[in-house]
Amino acid sequence: MNARLNNSLLCLYLLIILGFIFSPIIASFIFSFNADRFPSLPLGEFSVKWYEAVNEDADVWAGFYRTLTVGVSVAMVSTFLGFCAAYTDYRYSFTGKSVYLALALLPPTVPLIIMGLAMLFFLSRVDLSGGTHSVIISHVVMCTPFAMALIRLRLSQMDPDLESAAWNLGASQWGAMRFVIFPFCLPAIVSSLLITMAVSFDEFAVAWFVSGLNETLPVRILSFLQGQVSPRINAIGSVVFMLSMMLVIAANIILMRNSSKKTTEE
Amino acid sequence: MGLISNRSIFSAFFSFPPLIYQLAFFVFPLFFLLVLSFWSVKFYRVQPDFTFSNWLYIFEKGYFWKSYGWTFSLAAMTSIIASVIAFPASYYISFKLSENIKRIVLLSLIVPFFTSYLVRIYSWQVFLNDNGIINAALDYIGVGAVAMINTKLGSVIGYLTLSLPLVILLQVFSLSNIDRNLVEAAHNLKCSPLKTIFLVVIPAARVGLVLAALFCFILSFGDFVSPIYLGGATTQTLSILIIDLSKAGQQWPRAAVVAITMIVTLLATTFLALRFAYKGKS
Numbered sequence: 014m015n016a017r018l019n020n021s022l023l024c025l026y027l028l029i030i031l032g033f034i035f036s037p038i039i040a041s042f043i044f045s046f047n048a049d050r051f052p053s054l055p056l057g058e059f060s061v062k063w064y065e066a067v068n069e070d071a072d073v074w075a076g077f078y079r080t081l082t083v084g085v086s087v088a089m090v091s092t093f094l095g096f097c098a099a100y101t102d103y104r105y106s107f108t109g110k111s112v113y114l115a116l117a118l119l120p121p122t123v124p125l126i127i128m129g130l131a132m133l134f135f136l137s138r139v140d141l142s143g144g145t146h147s148v149i150i151s152h153v154v155m156c157t158p159f160a161m162a163l164i165r166l167r168l169s170q171m172d173p174d175l176e177s178a179a180w181n182l183g184a185s186q187w188g189a190m191r192f193v194i195f196p197f198c199l200p201a202i203v204s205s206l207l208i209t210m211a212v213s214f215d216e217f218a219v220a221w222f223v224s225g226l227n228e229t230l231p232v233r234i235l236s237f238l239q240g241q242v243s244p245r246i247n248a249i250g251s252v253v254f255m256l257s258m259m260l261v262i263a264a265n266i267i268l269m270r271n272s273s274k275k276t277t278e279e
Numbered sequence: 280m281g282l283i284s285n286r287s288i289f290s291a292f293f294s295f296p297p298l299i300y301q302l303a304f305f306v307f308p309l310f311f312l313l314v315l316s317f318w319s320v321k322f323y324r325v326q327p328d329f330t331f332s333n334w335l336y337i338f339e340k341g342y343f344w345k346s347y348g349w350t351f352s353l354a355a356m357t358s359i360i361a362s363v364i365a366f367p368a369s370y371y372i373s374f375k376l377s378e379n380i381k382r383i384v385l386l387s388l389i390v391p392f393f394t395s396y397l398v399r400i401y402s403w404q405v406f407l408n409d410n411g412i413i414n415a416a417l418d419y420i421g422v423g424a425v426a427m428i429n430t431k432l433g434s435v436i437g438y439l440t441l442s443l444p445l446v447i448l449l450q451v452f453s454l455s456n457i458d459r460n461l462v463e464a465a466h467n468l469k470c471s472p473l474k475t476i477f478l479v480v481i482p483a484a485r486v487g488l489v490l491a492a493l494f495c496f497i498l499s500f501g502d503f504v505s506p507i508y509l510g511g512a513t514t515q516t517l518s519i520l521i522i523d524l525s526k527a528g529q530q531w532p533r534a535a536v537v538a539i540t541m542i543v544t545l546l547a548t549t550f551l552a553l554r555f556a557y558k559g560k561s
Binding site for chain 2: 016098120122151254
């Protein structure tokens, strides 16, 4: 009886914690359909006017296209770099490997504000600041570790004899890479593309520093936040949330379907 | 010969691109930040120089040390609060939930990472405002308004929004790796559940628990959104100081001094935390 009471108390506790984590997300979604300018309870009328306001805002659309360009480029470059780093870690051992891995994995632990400051100053010195490409360069630094981690995880599921078997059967290193390693990693590569894109979609701090006048969508949200209260933030947030979630769910489905396939392949 | 060079081309093709990229766009910019801290500003333009004046200027200012103290203690406080709040939930998730429900809860904890942090902070403003949702509710049950936004409480709520899901995930991960036989043995030896938690579970999961708190510290220490938009910049944290110095004041070398100080602090904290975590383990 006592144990059951304890368990239901713990369950209630977990629900409260989840409530704390999710209430801002859910509230933002609800208030994006609320007509009142100053959101409060009880709710005002149902309205899509904030979505319309966002839709008519040329800056938002420009920011959206820029975010999309950045996201797609970042996804491709960082997934390529992440794949290279993961394969290097999987295949080779060499002196200084721990330094190599540290370089590949450390960037997310540096505070964004410091990354932003460092990137802005460095990029402006080499004349690369203030554009969409500056955001791409910086986001690749931050997204590569995620790509590396995802692909490395997949490689660790691979039978290490598979690659050498291909060599013994006469495949060149490139051939084994193309016909054995790459197909095996493909699900992780696809989910890495989606996850890095989602990370880039939401990044605002470094982008705020380096993008200059070429604001991305999250930077646009930051300037809304700096200005007056505007429920438009909720509308943009809900749309971006849906997009990110679609990417993440797609990534998950691809990963899950293929990791269950792994057992049948072996 | 041909074989060897082909081999080395192959290995270079995969090993070098990430190395070169991270050296050029991660290590070098951070190193450049260190160099920048010795440069000087003349007529609002940054000039190469070798002067300690930025370091002296920043370190002599009382407000810098005040910011430093606040940032450090707020981040430390947040990581303690987050660890304590998260633990019962993580314990419940790892020991009491069935595999399927556990998976769903863990997936739902990943969701916040893909929602805009800015939007969540804006949403908290709606809750915490002086005439926001929480105060409306308090008013309804007859309790007077409580100031929550533009206070340190606001900053801490923002930090927790950022870090709590990660802390729970890391704690669950470390708790799930505990040898179940240990817990069972304690149970068989008539150790009470609470005693088991403190004498068996927490020591066994120490590394993961410390890492979770460390990540929370790193995230809170560097965040600028919560202290500005929920803390109302009532306490000027180091991140706000960097923004003021760089974006508003054009004092890039001084901002670099603050940034380097932050990095050194984070490295030292990480070193001490890891030493504590692995103390007595191989």
